[in-house]
Amino acid sequence: MSGAAETWLTGHEPQALKTLKRFCRIPSISADPAYAASVREAAGFVASLLYDAGFPEVSIEETGGSPAVLAEWGGLPDAPTVLVYGHYDVQPPDPLGAWTSPPFEPTVRDDRLYARGVSDDKGPLLIPILVAKAYRETGERPPVNLKFLVEGEEESGSPNFEPTVARLKDRLAADLVLSADGAMWRADLPSVTVASRGLLGLDVRLTGAAKDLHSGRHGGSAPNPVRALVAMLASLHDADGNVLVEGFADGATPPDPAILAAIRAARFDPAAYLAEIGAPVPEPLPTGEALLERQWLHPTLEFNGVSGGYAGAGSKTVIPAEASAKITCRLVAGQEPDAVFAAIRRHLEGATPPGYHLAVERHGPGSVAFALDPASRGLAIAEEVLTDVLGAKPLRVAMGATIPIGAVFKRHLGTDAVFFSFSTADEDYHAPNEFFRLASFRTGLKAWVRMLEKLAAEARPTARRPGGS
Amino acid sequence: MSGAAETWLTGHEPQALKTLKRFCRIPSISADPAYAASVREAAGFVASLLYDAGFPEVSIEETGGSPAVLAEWGGLPDAPTVLVYGHYDVQPPDPLGAWTSPPFEPTVRDDRLYARGVSDDKGPLLIPILVAKAYRETGERPPVNLKFLVEGEEESGSPNFEPTVARLKDRLAADLVLSADGAMWRADLPSVTVASRGLLGLDVRLTGAAKDLHSGRHGGSAPNPVRALVAMLASLHDADGNVLVEGFADGATPPDPAILAAIRAARFDPAAYLAEIGAPVPEPLPTGEALLERQWLHPTLEFNGVSGGYAGAGSKTVIPAEASAKITCRLVAGQEPDAVFAAIRRHLEGATPPGYHLAVERHGPGSVAFALDPASRGLAIAEEVLTDVLGAKPLRVAMGATIPIGAVFKRHLGTDAVFFSFSTADEDYHAPNEFFRLASFRTGLKAWVRMLEKLAAEARPTARRPGGS
Structure with a gap:
């Protein structure tokens, strides 16, 4: 079966590219209300692709914001159920002048397709849809029960994602989540992301006098909230940037030795990194x-x-009435957002000098760090497939950014999420001239076929479900 | 003579108030280019008042910005020459909604005249002009050689004032400057301002990476200029707000014991002060x-x-590429702006951590502190007159704000400037509902007559010139 689907996909590459280009022509910018109609158009486009691929049940789900697309293709009681995650919305394209070709006119150069959203996440998302279609076109159906949940607000912080998953949890039930989103770390190093940091955001505001004052007439006798605030903020770190807040790291577990081994294996070049971000070399x-x-x-x-x-x-000779700071914390495994917030607030309260008023405001509940169970069968199978198609065993890596979906699916479905995306972190997906390597597109199509086959084969002799540990 | 002028002034109070109202109807806002024509109208109004008061020479002097008005009434070779300083421009009236009566429709309530600019400086400036007119109307001339320099950019930082004084220094030559600007400190305490702090302004900018970075992906490995800058800024003060910069106070002379005595005599109420500025009580x-x-x-x-x-x-999960601070220093006697700037820059350079780029930019040359020679005869005579009209010996006080004119006249004319203004610092002159106490208007008219008489009398027997020490 796998052979037929793969052969069909190889023979239909021009059509696949054409479909991807059509998808990328839709300016589905979720952050900008002016593009609300295009966002809905993209949802409809995804739904029609899924229907065309053979999914018997496709629906557009209202979320309170941009709609999500849900598709289900069940009917194999002995096969595992795989839920594919992706998103159809894209980042704003600004600054427009920096684009070589217009962001919504997809253009191939050097075996790369350039367009806003092509790498994040339209190309990687199209892959598993085309794989399903390949089975159907070759007279088969996918070898596992397949579901899709495609959201339209990932680039806007997914404000309605968790409530939607909670509401639809019965229809979303699966043995394994495969995320078509979440780029590979580097083009020159096969990797799979197994951990990410959590997040907590807060605002700090310090007030002195009730109004701005003349810094000549009042300088020395009036409180200056900037002076007080910089001292308070400076007390949060030592000179090396380590956090000095008592209780901040309470409960944090030691780093995963496998990740430490991956860091050694990665041979990360500090000078190249600093050159990439344009920072002075210390x-x-x-x-x-x-x-x-x-x-x-x-x-x-x-x-x-x-x-x-x-x-x-x-110059303006003013003593400001207030000063503010915005803070986000990235959390490691074991840190609880509530406890971290309380520790920071306590520290700031203790550091507030007499004669000032402090206000600390939290941004939402935050999220804990995510780590995939190292013994996850889904992960092991993904690694086998990646070794097969990429020619080298992928490194299990972590990432600094927060991936909320892993924790959300675990919380509401009890299901592991494995990142199985074929974009790469260098594809400028939040910058001008976003591109997607067409070689990755081809590799991805092959890899997804093999992934579904392996998941089905794994289950077949023993009825063992992947995803458990 | 004095008697006749005083009597004439007392008999013409309604006309004086009418003239002041006409002056205050002109919205001579120097900071707003939209009011350029009104600024010129106010210059013309002042020139015509001076001409009407009898000054034989009146001219409007171009400065590159708003014009200055210069008037001269010489002809008394044995009498001292007094140069009166004032300004005809006013602060912007915003926020307009907070005014009880419109800012350019002068209105009397409770023996106060409410209007933008009435206290700063149209009322106090009109007083010596009316005094000159009183001499003329009573068949005399002022008992001293009298000059006026009235600028139109005081509320915009006087960018062209010093070059204008330098250019006109021969025509401005005088034995004493009397400033009609510079409010008395408190309504309940007669005072004369004899010292003010100097000024130095600078900008600090710290750069990390070449662009803003994602704080998840890069947090911990990328430089954060906000983190580095708050630590650098915090190192500039101790917990009590004292400046920790080495060399900052080099050359500073000990406080004038007379000012220290005045501070003790002033019985300044700290709780009332904090309530006035609306700051929490420490x-x-x-x-x-x-x-x-x-x-x-x-x-x-x-x-x-x-x-x-x-x-x-x-929230925005960004590591900023740069962070900045704006600083102004108020300097005491003996501190040199050049040395203070060098000390701060040296401190900040030493505090810059590896991996960041620092830029420190200075705003102009700054100005040294001003202190009137305590033995100035002009000051002593002013004190006698104030004791006479206010019923109590005025306290010699300092002020935190910078008064550049004192240093400018001293530098270019070699002349002491004595503050002889009859506005009070509580008259909301940079806020809505600016007012001028009409009692101060009346007292000021009397005081200026007596001041000119005393200066003339002082010179008569011995030809001794006031203003020297």
Whole structure:
């Protein structure tokens, strides 16, 4: 069976590319209300692709924001059920002038397709849809029970995603989630992401006098919230950037030795990294291992913004009435957002000097770190397939960013999510000139066929369900 | 003579008020280019008042910005020459909605005239013009050689004032400057301002990566300029707000014992001050003496603004590429702006961690502190007159804000400037509902007559010139 589907896909590459281009022509920018109609058009496009691929049940689900697309193709009681996750919305294309070809006019150059959203996530999402279609076109059906949940708000922080999963949990029930989103780390190193950090956001506001004051007339006798706030913020870290908040790391578990081994294996080049982000090279230069450990395995307390008083041209002799900071923390396994928030608030309260008023406001519940069970069968099978198609065993890596879907599916469905995407983190997916390697498109089609086959074969002799540990 | 002029002024109060109202109807807002024509109209109004008062030479002097008005009434070779300083421009009236009566429709309530600019500086400036007119109307001329320099950019930072004084210095030559600008400190305490702090402004900008980065993907491995900057800024002060910069206070002279005595005599109420500015009351409450010493006699390094990264609603998971701060320092006697700037830059350079780029930019040359020679005869005579008209010997006080004119006249004319204004610092002159006490208007008319008489009398027997020490 696998042979027929793969052969069909190989023979229909031009059509597949054409479909991907049509998908990428829809400016489904979820962050901009002006594109609401295009977002709905993209949802309809995905639904029609799934219907065309043979899914007997396809529905567009209202979420309160952009709709989600749900598809189900059951009917194999002895086969496992796989839920595919992806998203059809895209990042805004600004700055437009920096694009070589227009963001919504997909263009092939050097075996890459350039378009907004092609790598994140329209190309990777189209792969499993085309794989389902290949089975149908060759007179078969996919070898597992297959479901899709495709959301339209991933680039806007997925505000309605968790409630939608909770509401639809019976229809979404599966043995394994395969995410078509979540790029591979590097083009030159096969990898699979098995852990990500959690998130907690908060705002800090410090108030002195009731109004801005003249810094000449009042300087020295009036409170200056900028002066007080910078001292309070400075007390949150030591000189090396380690967080000094008591209780901040309570409960944090030691780093996974497998990830530490992956960091050693990755041979991360610190100078190349600093050149990539355009930062001055510090003396002494940290090791690549130290940088990756800080990026993947250490918690952070990061200032996303600070403001207070005058920021325009020239001078304004003012003592501002207030000063603010925006903070997000990335959390490691074992850290609880509630406890972290309480620890930071306590620290700031203790650091507030007399004569100022402090307000600390939390942004939502936050999310815990995500780690896939290292013994997950789904993960092991994915690694076998990736070894097969990429020619080398993939490294199990972590990432610094937060992937909320892993924790959401685990919480509401009890199901592991394995990242099985064929985009790569260097494909400028939040920047101008986003592209998707067409070689990855071809590899991905092959890999998804083999993945579904292996999951079916795994279940066949023993009826053992993958995904459990 | 004095008697006749005073009597004439007393008999013409309604006309004087009418003239002041006409002056206040002109919206001479120098900061807003939309009011350029009104600014010129106000210059013409002042020139015509001076001509009407009898000045034989009146000219409108171009400065590159708003014009200045220059008037001269010489002809008394044995009498001293007094140069009167004032300004005809006003602050913007925003927020308009907060005014009880419109800012450019002068309205009397409770023996106060409410209008934008009435206290700062149209009322106090009109007083010496009316005094000159009173001499003329009573068949005399002022008993001293009298000059006026009235600028139109005081509320915009006087960008063209010093070059204008330098250019016109021969025509401005005088034995004493009397400033009609510079409010008295408190309505309940006669005072004369004899010292003010200097000023130095600078911008600090710290850069990390070349662009904003995702705080999840890069948090921990990328430089965060906000984190580094708050630590650098925090290192500039101790917990009590004292400046920790090495060399910052080099050359500073000890506080003038007379000012310290004035601080003790002033019985400054710290709780009332904090209530006035709307600041939370610290525990322990500082003494009033400590607050006034900090406001008048200590140098400051004040943060006027801090900015970097995201300041909007909600969260943005960004590591900003740069962070900035705006600083102004108030300097005490003996501190040199050049040396203070060098000390701060050296401190910040030393505090910059590896992996960041620092830029420090200075705003103009700054200005040294101003202190009137305590032995100035002009000051002594002013004190006698104030004792006479106010019924109590005025306190010699300092102020935290910078008064550049004192240093400018001293530098270019070699002349002391004595503040002889009859507005009061509580008259909301940079806020809505600015007013001028009509009692102060009447007192001021009387005081200026007596001041000119005393200056003339002082010179008569011995030809001794006031203003020297």
